[in-house]
Amino acid sequence: MKIKKSLAISETGFVFDPSTGDSYTLNPTALEIIQLLKDGHSPEQISQIITQEYDVDESAFERYFYDFTAMLKQMQLVAPDEE
Amino acid sequence: MKSNKLNIAISGLNNVDSPGPGIPVIRGIRESNQFQSRIIGLAYENLEPGPYMHEFVDKTYKVPYPSEGVESLMERIRYIHDREEVEVLIPNFDSEIFVFIKLAERLKEMGVSMFLPTLQQFEERHKSNLPAFGKKYGIKVPDSYPVTSASEIFDLKKEQKVDFPLVIKGKFYDAFIAGNSDQAAIYFNKISAKWGLPVVVQEFVKGTEVNVVALGDGRGNTIGAVPMRKQYITDKGKAWGGITLDDPGMIDYTHKLISSTKWRGGMELELIRTDKNELHLIEINPRLPAWVYLAVAAGQNLPEALVQLAMGETVEPFTEYAIGKMFIRYSFDMICSLDEFQQLSTTGELS
Numbered sequence: 001m002k003i004k005k006s007l008a009i010s011e012t013g014f015v016f017d018p019s020t021g022d023s024y025t026l027n028p029t030a031l032e033i034i035q036l037l038k039d040g041h042s043p044e045q046i047s048q049i050i051t052q053e054y055d056v057d058e059s060a061f062e063r064y065f066y067d068f069t070a071m072l073k074q075m076q077l078v079a080p081d082e083e
Numbered sequence: 084m085k086s087n088k089l090n091i092a093i094s095g096l097n098n099v100d101s102p103g104p105g106i107p108v109i110r111g112i113r114e115s116n117q118f119q120s121r122i123i124g125l126a127y128e129n130l131e132p133g134p135y136m137h138e139f140v141d142k143t144y145k146v147p148y149p150s151e152g153v154e155s156l157m158e159r160i161r162y163i164h165d166r167e168e169v170e171v172l173i174p175n176f177d178s179e180i181f182v183f184i185k186l187a188e189r190l191k192e193m194g195v196s197m198f199l200p201t202l203q204q205f206e207e208r209h210k211s212n213l214p215a216f217g218k219k220y221g222i223k224v225p226d227s228y229p230v231t232s233a234s235e236i237f238d239l240k241k242e243q244k245v246d247f248p249l250v251i252k253g254k255f256y257d258a259f260i261a262g263n264s265d266q267a268a269i270y271f272n273k274i275s276a277k278w279g280l281p282v283v284v285q286e287f288v289k290g291t292e293v294n295v296v297a298l299g300d301g302r303g304n305t306i307g308a309v310p311m312r313k314q315y316i317t318d319k320g321k322a323w324g325g326i327t328l329d330d331p332g333m334i335d336y337t338h339k340l341i342s343s344t345k346w347r348g349g350m351e352l353e354l355i356r357t358d359k360n361e362l363h364l365i366e367i368n369p370r371l372p373a374w375v376y377l378a379v380a381a382g383q384n385l386p387e388a389l390v391q392l393a394m395g396e397t398v399e400p401f402t403e404y405a406i407g408k409m410f411i412r413y414s415f416d417m418i419c420s421l422d423e424f425q426q427l428s429t430t431g432e433l434s
Binding site (some may be wrong): 006 | 326406
């Protein structure tokens with residue numbers, strides 16, 4: 001999954017989509033995940049990184065991760081060819 | 084470059100909750116680095132805020148409503164011109180544009196320049212003419228029908244030409260979404276009482292409203308265009324906050340529209356972007372909008388360019404603007420003296 005190239009993401013978790021004018025606020029975990037996605041990491045790599053860093057097992061993370069990415073798709077924050 | 088001082092008459096000074104574009108246009112003109120300006124305000128009401136905003140308006144004259152006829156307006160403008168030597172006049176209300184187009188030649192002979200759409204451009208973009216406009220220029224527009232009675236709306240429904248929800252629009256301003264016949268009748272009566280007939284019945288297009296402020300040079304070139312999305316909308320449907328967008332599709336759309344219509348003057352495009360990412364044109368306002376200062380702040384001083392075009396100067400098109408530039412409108416209680424109010428009320432002038 002690729003995040004829209006044009007998205008502006010600040011270090012504080014503020015996300016601005018310049019094509020729609022919409023803005024969002026991310027919590028620190030979401031910010032970390034979205035940055036990993038933007039850097040081109042696969043879901044498997046992200047799962048590995050997050051489960052090592054936080055007290056969460058793989059299956060629970062997978063659930064949250066797919067919820068989160070579904071939300072990104074719904075909000076059209078994903079590159080068009082990845083939707 | 085600022086040695087020349089222009090006398091510029093400007094209307095639309097009702098800087099209220101549903102603001103006219105006058106004050107934002109003046110802000111752009113005041114920030115010009117091409118010319119200095121003396122601003123002559125043209126006011127219709129004693130309580131329009133503009134005349135009391137002396138940092139923007141140097142002198143105000145009351146003018147008769149366009150509905151009082153072309154000649155009484157012409158007479159008043161001649162009176163103002165005798166005293167102020169007006170060089171450029173910018174009418175900012177939809178309801179004035181037609182009258183000023185009619186007066187353009189006579190004003191030009193007096194030495195007063197404007198930069199307005201042609202009568203044909205003004206007429207063909209009317210809400211009630213939108214389907215024909217869309218067909219002529221190959222753009223998507225919602226079905227629109229002018230009606231003169233509420234029963235005509237019910238007939239359109241019976242003939243299956245329209246279905247609810249519908250948008251009921253005034254010929255100049257106001258729009259309401261009607262979900263059923265009762266609401267349609269209520270909104271018809273409300274709008275016809277305020278703006279007269281016809282009232283326009285328009286197909287409701289679901290999507291996100293986006294807008295463009297643009298300026299055409301009358302030869303098919305776009306001098307500037309800035310797309311914006313309203314972030315906060317008042318109960319009157321006006322933007323109370325907005326943000327400039329990075330949307331090459333909207334810019335391209337505007338360029339094509341201006342190129343094919345050879346639009347002359349300021350314009351505001353009201354568009355709906357559907358879920359399929361299609362742009363539907365719901366309205367063209369034949370003037371700069373009240374949010375035009377956002378374009379100035381984003382790097383395109385369109386009011387300044389409008390004045391230069393009116394003066395017959397060549398203006399280089401703007402090619403860039405700042406993306407993500409926002410505006411937030413606010414209200415402010417200005418304290419005014421009774422003496423000023425008295426002056427404007429009794430003499431029709433305020434310095």
